[in-house]
Amino acid sequence: MKQFILGMSILSIVFTGCLKTDDQACNYDPCAGKAPDAQVLALETYLDTNNIIATKHCSGLYYNITDSGSTEKPKDICGSVFVRYSGKLVNGATFDSNVSGVGFQLGGLIEAWKKAIPLIGRNGNITIYVPPALGYGSADVKDQQTQQVVIPGNSILIFEVELVDFN
Numbered sequence: 001m002k003q004f005i006l007g008m009s010i011l012s013i014v015f016t017g018c019l020k021t022d023d024q025a026c027n028y029d030p031c032a033g034k035a036p037d038a039q040v041l042a043l044e045t046y047l048d049t050n051n052i053i054a055t056k057h058c059s060g061l062y063y064n065i066t067d068s069g070s071t072e073k074p075k076d077i078c079g080s081v082f083v084r085y086s087g088k089l090v091n092g093a094t095f096d097s098n099v100s101g102v103g104f105q106l107g108g109l110i111e112a113w114k115k116a117i118p119l120i121g122r123n124g125n126i127t128i129y130v131p132p133a134l135g136y137g138s139a140d141v142k143d144q145q146t147q148q149v150v151i152p153g154n155s156i157l158i159f160e161v162e163l164v165d166f167n
Helices: 002-018 022-026 037-049 111-119
Strands: 062-067 080-089 094-105 124-130 149-151 157-166
Touching: 037 062, 037 124, 062 111, 094 149, 111 124, 111 157
Parallel strands: none
Antiparallel strands: 062 124, 080 094, 080 157, 124 157
């Protein structure tokens, strides 16, 4: 009986020790998880070469807010966002877009979006210049149907995002 109680106690401690409260799970430091210096330098070179003026984020991404939107902004990454967006490569090729709008849980998106979308409010617009580490990294991203590469690994990405709504 003592072994059973001891075993149950250990299991209880293990399982409750791994649980996060909502506050812990939703707490997100946008300056944690920085892009490597070499990727930031490559992004800065792209911006300079193309005479693009943008603001540097503490993570290494760059952004340009064209409309800040409402004063109320997403509070944490556990909420949902409803956005219109387009994603392009630096050669101008669009790899994804949704102009009618789509909903996502903010915490399930790429790091760059987690960091940049909370900078704007409802109906705000932002252009995000993304180093690979804060986007899709070094792996090629393929179209699920055709298996053709739509985002080559280590790509700098450009997203134009309108934050339609959030909760």
